[in-house]
Amino acid sequence: xxxxxxxxxxxxxxxxxxxxxxxxxxxxxxxxxxxxxxxxxxxxxxxxxxxxxxxxxxxxxxxxxxxxxxxxxxxxxxxxxxxxxxxxxxxxxxxxxxxxxxxxxxxxxxxxxxxxxxxxxxxxxxxxxxxxxxxxxxxxxxxxxxxxxxxxxxxxxxxxxxxxxxxxxxxxxxxxxxxxxxxxxxxxxxxxxxxxxxxxxxxxxxxxxxxxxxxxxxxxxxxxxxxxxxxxxxxxxxxxxxxxxxxxxxxxxxxxxxxxxxxxxxxxxxxxxxxxxxxxxxxxxxxxxxxxxxxx
Numbered sequence: 001x002x003x004x005x006x007x008x009x010x011x012x013x014x015x016x017x018x019x020x021x022x023x024x025x026x027x028x029x030x031x032x033x034x035x036x037x038x039x040x041x042x043x044x045x046x047x048x049x050x051x052x053x054x055x056x057x058x059x060x061x062x063x064x065x066x067x068x069x070x071x072x073x074x075x076x077x078x079x080x081x082x083x084x085x086x087x088x089x090x091x092x093x094x095x096x097x098x099x100x101x102x103x104x105x106x107x108x109x110x111x112x113x114x115x116x117x118x119x120x121x122x123x124x125x126x127x128x129x130x131x132x133x134x135x136x137x138x139x140x141x142x143x144x145x146x147x148x149x150x151x152x153x154x155x156x157x158x159x160x161x162x163x164x165x166x167x168x169x170x171x172x173x174x175x176x177x178x179x180x181x182x183x184x185x186x187x188x189x190x191x192x193x194x195x196x197x198x199x200x201x202x203x204x205x206x207x208x209x210x211x212x213x214x215x216x217x218x219x220x221x222x223x224x225x226x227x228x229x230x231x232x233x234x235x236x237x238x239x240x241x242x243x244x245x246x247x248x249x250x251x252x253x254x255x256x257x258x259x260x261x262x263x264x265x266x267x268x269x270x271x272x273x274x275x276x277x278x279x280x281x282x283x284x285x286x287x288x289x290x291x292x293x294x295x296x
Contacts, residue, residue, distance in 0.1 A: 004028050005062035007153070010054055010077050010084070011098070012039040014233065015124070016067035018131040019097070019157050021046045026156035033057040055087040063153060064094045070242050071100040078108055090116030095150055097138075099123045099178070099239070101246050102168035105141060109167040118146050121167060123174035124158060125181070128234040129221060135159045139177070141169035175250055178243035182264045182281070184218040189285040192226045193292050203227055225282035237284075238277040241268050 004027055009020040012034035020043060024030050030048040033056070034040060040050035051057035054077050058064050064084055068074055074096060078084045084094060094117055096105065105121035112119045120142035130136045136158035140147055147163045154161045164173045191214075195205045206223050209215065225231060244265035251258045271277070271287045279286075286296045 002027055002029060005093075005153070006060060007031070008033070008051070008057040008061035008064045008088075009043075009048075009067070010034070010057060010064065011067040011073075012036070012043060013067070013069070014128050014235075015097075015131045017042055018128070019067065019124075019136075020048060020065075022131075022134045022156050023153065024048050028153070028156070031057050031061065053082060054084060055082050058084050058088045058092070061088065061092060063150070064088055064092060066094070066096045066098055068098050069239060070098070071104040074098050074100050074104060074108065079111070085112055085115050085117060088115070088117055092117050093146060093150060094119045095122050095153075096120070097122050097124055099174050099243055099246070100171060102141075102171040102175070102250060105171045106168040109142070118143070119167065120146050120150055121170040122150070122154070123170055125174065125177045126158070127221065130158070137177075138162070139164050139170045139173040141165055141167050141171065171246075172250065175243065175247035178240065179247045179258065179261045181218060182240060182244060182268060182284075183260055184216055185222065185281055185284050186264045186267060186288075188216075188219055188222065188226065189282075189288045192285055193288045197292065222280075222282040225280060226285055229285075231276075231279040231283040231286070233278060233280045235281050236277065237268060237272050237279055237281055240281045241265075241272050241277065244268050 007023055007028050007030045009030050009032040012032055020030050020032055024047045031051050032043045032048050033051040033054055044050050066077055094112055109119040120140055122138050122140045124136040124138050126136040134157055137160040138154050138158040140163045164170055195202050210219050248265050267287055276283050289296050
């Protein structure tokens with residue numbers, strides 16, 4: 001019999017499916033629930049167990065992980081008669097790995113405490129590739145003892161795992177992460193258009209840029225997207241639009257100016273308004289191309 005905690009996994013999307021599968025590979029007993037039948041079939045094919053509802057998934061779990069798109073979805077699976085808080089056993093550890101507002105995480109932790117359920121907010125960075133390769137960066141908010149308990153599970157999912165402070169801190173750091181990523185992609189996209197219009201060998205240029213101070217994880221991960229105009233979603237513009245709303249709102253609350261971030265937030269919103277919300281966030285290149293006179 002395994003001594004590892006029993007895990008309930010709620011949300012099996014682009015990130016959730018490979019992450020839950022990495023837990024199964026690490027020896028965890030994983031029961032999952034999501035709305036898409038084919039995602040449940042994928043989980044069972046990987047060795048997990050499919051549950052017909054949130055309540056069924058969490059009832060016997062020691063650890064519950066949620067990985068859903070935004071705050072409304074976290075609230076939908078957490079609250080109400082069929083939600084996590086009403087059906088998980090007292091003492092269970094709820095780890096929300098979604099990217100949501102810091103206040104939602106704080107409120108969830110307070111509500112869960114009344115039910116005897118512990119909570120960590122633990123959003124991730126690294127995209128689909130990082131999820132598949134189990135090299136995610138995991139930024140955590142909550143109590144040290146709960147973090148220590150969850151650390152082995154996190155180590156099956158990522159490489160950089162840091163407790164950033166009390167409840168909501170993980171989400172605050174994730175918001176900063178999304179700000180940096182969006183601005184970085186935008187700068188890379190502008191450089192790509194500039195280089196191509198100048199007649200430079202783009203592949204060679206991106207290789208040498210990647211080896212210098214301009215190099216970044218964003219450039220390394222998205223270089224082929226730029227070169228091949230391949231915008232199959234690893235992280236959708238729709239989700240980055242949501243995240244830019246989170247960071248600009250949170251910054252306004254604390255009185256932090258985000259002049260460049262605000263511009264990039266508008267560019268992300270513009271791209272989404274032009275029908276590109278389902279594409280990877282590297283599709284910011286399409287917005288720069290349009291502004292530069294190309295027909296996209």
